[in-house]
Amino acid sequence: MFTKLLIANRGAIACRILRTLRALNVTGVAVWSEADASSLHIREADEAMSLGDGPAAQTYLVSEKIIAAARQSGAQAIHPGYGFLSENAAFAEACEAAGIAFVGPTPEQLRVFGLKHTARALAKKHGVPMLEGTELLANLDEARQAASVVGFPV
Incomplete structure (x- = not known):
């Protein structure tokens, strides 16, 4: 202590x-x-x-x-x-x-969990149940397409 x-x-x-x-x-x-x-x-x-x-x-x-x-x-x-x-x-x-x-x-935990996409990837790798979501999206068209699959609100 x-x-x-x-x-x-x-x-x-x-x-x-x-x-x-x-x-x-x-x-x-x-x-x-x-x-x-x-x-x-x-x-x-x-x-x-x-x-x-x-x-x-x-x-x-x-x-x-x-x-x-x-x-x-x-x-x-x-x-x-x-x-x-x-x-x-x-x-x-x-x-x-x-x-x-x-x-x-730890610094490593801050880096991994500080970004949603890296935190989701780690959770997925370890079989943690997650809400519907996506990987990183490159542009607005990809975001619109993903929203139609995932649902709203996004």
Whole structure:
């Protein structure tokens, strides 16, 4: 079990993760942009690290800033919450390379399941029951033809 975890997210999801960490007696580190300086997740965290000023694209979505905050805080793991970096295979790999656990799917799982067509192909290969669907379609005519077979809504 980790003793300190950084939450690479904000708002309600960060608060939920912090409550769980408290129940597990794990120190929760929150990150924040200047626009979120008075947010509840900052007040509820055991520690809080600023990612600087700017929109999410310049703060919460910058892998290097998140990993630097984790290193500076001594966090052993990063929980991405949902959205932001939670489905980013490169971020999961960067965490691994930095020696910090990524709380979520492996980079390979993110790649395979992040695209519907690769996830469907894998499920089909393993005999998982699926709803009617198609492989990737090349153009609008193929899509119309498939819709007439699969049915609506598509």
